[in-house]
Amino acid sequence: MTAPTRVIPYPSPADKEDRAGLPQWLLTTDHKRIGILTIAAALFLFVLNGALALTMRAQLAQPNQDILSPQQYLQFMTEHGTGMIALTITPFAIGLGVYLVPLQVGAPRIAAPRVTLLGYWLYVFGSLSLIWGFVTPRSGAQDGWWGFNPLSYGDYTGGYGMSLWIAGVFLAACGMILMSTTVLWTALRMRAPHVTLMRVPVFTWTEIVTTLMVVAGFPALLLAQLINAVGRIDPALVSGNGWDILYEELFWFYGHPVVYVMFFPFVGCVAESLATFTGRRFFGYNGTVLSLLLFAAGSMAVWGHHLFASGQEVNDYFSLTSIMLSVPAGIEYFGFLGTLWGGRFRYTTSMLFALTFIPQFLIGGLTGILIANPAIDYHVNNSYFILGHFHYTLFAGSVFGFFAGFYLWFPKATGIMLNERLGKLHWLIMTVGANVTFIPWFILGYDGMPRWMATYPAGAGFTTLSLISSIGAGIIGISIFVFALNLYESARAKVPAGPNPWLAHTLEWATSSPPPRFNFNLTHPVPRVHSYAPLLDAREQAPREQAPREQAPREQAAASGRAEVAGRAGEEA
Amino acid sequence: MERLLSSATVVVLIWAAFNSLLAVLLAGFIAAGFYGGAGRASFLPFGIYAASATIVFLTALAVWLGRRRRRDALSEPPRAASAVLLATAVGMAWAALAVGEWAAYLAVPVLVTAIVYEFYPRMQPE
Numbered sequence: 001m002t003a004p005t006r007v008i009p010y011p012s013p014a015d016k017e018d019r020a021g022l023p024q025w026l027l028t029t030d031h032k033r034i035g036i037l038t039i040a041a042a043l044f045l046f047v048l049n050g051a052l053a054l055t056m057r058a059q060l061a062q063p064n065q066d067i068l069s070p071q072q073y074l075q076f077m078t079e080h081g082t083g084m085i086a087l088t089i090t091p092f093a094i095g096l097g098v099y100l101v102p103l104q105v106g107a108p109r110i111a112a113p114r115v116t117l118l119g120y121w122l123y124v125f126g127s128l129s130l131i132w133g134f135v136t137p138r139s140g141a142q143d144g145w146w147g148f149n150p151l152s153y154g155d156y157t158g159g160y161g162m163s164l165w166i167a168g169v170f171l172a173a174c175g176m177i178l179m180s181t182t183v184l185w186t187a188l189r190m191r192a193p194h195v196t197l198m199r200v201p202v203f204t205w206t207e208i209v210t211t212l213m214v215v216a217g218f219p220a221l222l223l224a225q226l227i228n229a230v231g232r233i234d235p236a237l238v239s240g241n242g243w244d245i246l247y248e249e250l251f252w253f254y255g256h257p258v259v260y261v262m263f264f265p266f267v268g269c270v271a272e273s274l275a276t277f278t279g280r281r282f283f284g285y286n287g288t289v290l291s292l293l294l295f296a297a298g299s300m301a302v303w304g305h306h307l308f309a310s311g312q313e314v315n316d317y318f319s320l321t322s323i324m325l326s327v328p329a330g331i332e333y334f335g336f337l338g339t340l341w342g343g344r345f346r347y348t349t350s351m352l353f354a355l356t357f358i359p360q361f362l363i364g365g366l367t368g369i370l371i372a373n374p375a376i377d378y379h380v381n382n383s384y385f386i387l388g389h390f391h392y393t394l395f396a397g398s399v400f401g402f403f404a405g406f407y408l409w410f411p412k413a414t415g416i417m418l419n420e421r422l423g424k425l426h427w428l429i430m431t432v433g434a435n436v437t438f439i440p441w442f443i444l445g446y447d448g449m450p451r452w453m454a455t456y457p458a459g460a461g462f463t464t465l466s467l468i469s470s471i472g473a474g475i476i477g478i479s480i481f482v483f484a485l486n487l488y489e490s491a492r493a494k495v496p497a498g499p500n501p502w503l504a505h506t507l508e509w510a511t512s513s514p515p516p517r518f519n520f521n522l523t524h525p526v527p528r529v530h531s532y533a534p535l536l537d538a539r540e541q542a543p544r545e546q547a548p549r550e551q552a553p554r555e556q557a558a559a560s561g562r563a564e565v566a567g568r569a570g571e572e573a
Numbered sequence: 574m575e576r577l578l579s580s581a582t583v584v585v586l587i588w589a590a591f592n593s594l595l596a597v598l599l600a601g602f603i604a605a606g607f608y609g610g611a612g613r614a615s616f617l618p619f620g621i622y623a624a625s626a627t628i629v630f631l632t633a634l635a636v637w638l639g640r641r642r643r644r645d646a647l648s649e650p651p652r653a654a655s656a657v658l659l660a661t662a663v664g665m666a667w668a669a670l671a672v673g674e675w676a677a678y679l680a681v682p683v684l685v686t687a688i689v690y691e692f693y694p695r696m697q698p699e
Contacts (some may be wrong), residue, residue, distance in 0.1 A: 125664030
């Protein structure tokens with residue numbers, strides 16, 4: 001006899017609205033809270049791993065320094081690389097999706113919220129495992145962010161730091177897969193009535209393709225780390241040339257798609273920011289959606305270019321597919337520029353970060369086309385040129401895109417405005433710092449400075465540019481301090497945001513700031529959606545003169561930090 | 574195109590089909606002997622790529638099967654602690670790789686607690 005199943009309706013009485021307190025936050029099934037927790041954890045790790053980078057730059061500012069021993073340098077570099085990719089920028093990308101996608105598709109919640117919560121906690125435990133491994137005395141992981149195989153086996157890397165690194169990477173990747181699956185399902189199957197897929201914002205489309213990539217690519221990382229784990233227990237079981245190549249293929253099958261996982265959502269952030277602050281619809285929506293689908297699919301077919309120099313790869317094929325990606329990338333850039341063309345610019349902090357993303361990511365992308373050519377790649381392989389390329393894509397590109405989104409959606413998530421004056425200072429210092437740090441790396445790499453090098457001799461010709469780069473890293477550090485100051489100041493000033501402080505176009509701005517527990521309610525219902533910019537549709541149908549009156553006081557208030565002005569603006573709105 | 578891309582299943586299928594096309598192209602390159610350096614031709618990269626494309630086809634199947642489910646079909650009892658307990662158990666099991674098998678043994682009661690916490694309320698009558 002089967003016991004009757006108790007079905008608890010959703011929303012259930014047990015899941016009360018807006019419960020405060022730490023346990024309620026840590027056990028929450030509200031996608032908005034899980035998204036905020038994910039981004040907060042990633043921001044903490046961003047600062048931590050950034051501090052490691054600053055220490056490494058201090059070491060390299062002058063030749064023959066011994067701030068760090070060679071072994072410590074490798075440990076710092078391993079933690080910095082893994083921490084930034086697996087624990088910081090990927091969670092930024094997925095965390096934004098967890099927060100925003102249900103709102104943008106008009107869903108009351110995310111699909112399978114407890115799976116999302118499970119994913120978040122796996123990510124947290126993975127992060128703790130990596131940090132634990134790093135602080136282990138004399139035995140932290142030191143085999144690079146891709147865990148060189150068989151160097152990472154027990155025979156070659158002693159202590160338990162490497163084992164904790166493997167466990168941490170596995171757990172964090174599991175977490176991201178679970179969170180991505182729920183974001184994907186929400187976008188595909190939980191949209192509000194009349195919100196068709198061609199009526200969701202560009203950001204949601206970038207999350208759809210990103211999560212597809214996670215589902216298709218990240219399991220390869222799990223398999224790779226299982227090989228490493230067996231190698232820690234009994235290296236004889238997984239030794240030999242075949243295993244080494246299998247590991248490399250599996251790792252890079254994750255390792256290159258993850259670059260695009262750390263790219264597409266920030267393209268979405270930039271697209272939303274540009275459309276909002278030019279007052280226009282995103283240009284070429286249909287073409288951009290199609291190009292995103294093809295771009296993401298093509299991104300799964302380029303991993304082999306990381307193995308060009310191994311002599312074990314189909315170089316012609318991977319060179320062809322890698323260079324081919326410039327076509328859909330060009331379509332997206334065309335969309336950016338078309339949106340800007342003829343727009344009425346509002347130079348908010350978010351807009352400045354978005355505008356800076358465009359040329360800076362272009363530098364990363366164009367140098368990527370260079371090294372997609374095996375002949376050039378052989379020359380600059382494992383040099384600072386490669387570091388320059390991917391730091392321009394990941395920091396000068398993705399992190400700038402993240403901040404464009406952060407400044408755009410912070411008022412929505414918290415209900416308060418960030419200080420625009422401090423925000424613009426943050427943008428200015430970070431832009432200077434990023435370019436001063438990373439431009440010299442192209443020259444250093446082309447001149448033969450290898451990565452992984454803990455120091456260099458005085459006569460190598462690397463001193464001046466290394467010093468300039470280290471100064472730039474310090475400037476980036478200052479910009480992060482200004483950002484933290486902005487968070488503190490804004491939390492203190494509490495300038496209320498109102499539902500739509502930027503006059504943005506997409507569905508999440510139709511609800512309150514912060515949104516209610518189930519995103520929309522009787523006070524803020526899901527409006528009728530006819531396009532991917534429903535609020536712009538509504539404004540275009542309303543009398544034209546209302547928009548400027550609503551906008552100006554709130555932006556002025558945010559800039560000056562005067563709560564009372566914004567409060568009045570909120571009442572007018 | 575708008576109608577085509579408005580179907581969730583078709584979107585995932587397009588993605589899977591394009592990946593399959595690229596995987597077949599890769600197999601063609603390998604079969605034709607376009608292999609780098611001194612290495613020997615191997616269909617390993619194709620195998621990995623084909624396996625991944627298969628995952629996407631399975632995702633498309635899941636999306637297609639999910640089309641008739643009610644909007645609240647994924648509703649669950651809000652026993653969020655079982656998810657956290659499960660994550661803790663998995664984390665402890667993996668820690669065994671570093672600190673010894675005792676951590677895996679400690680993970681067992683946590684896992685059992687998570688399972689009981691999850692399923693016991695479901696077996697109770699209304």
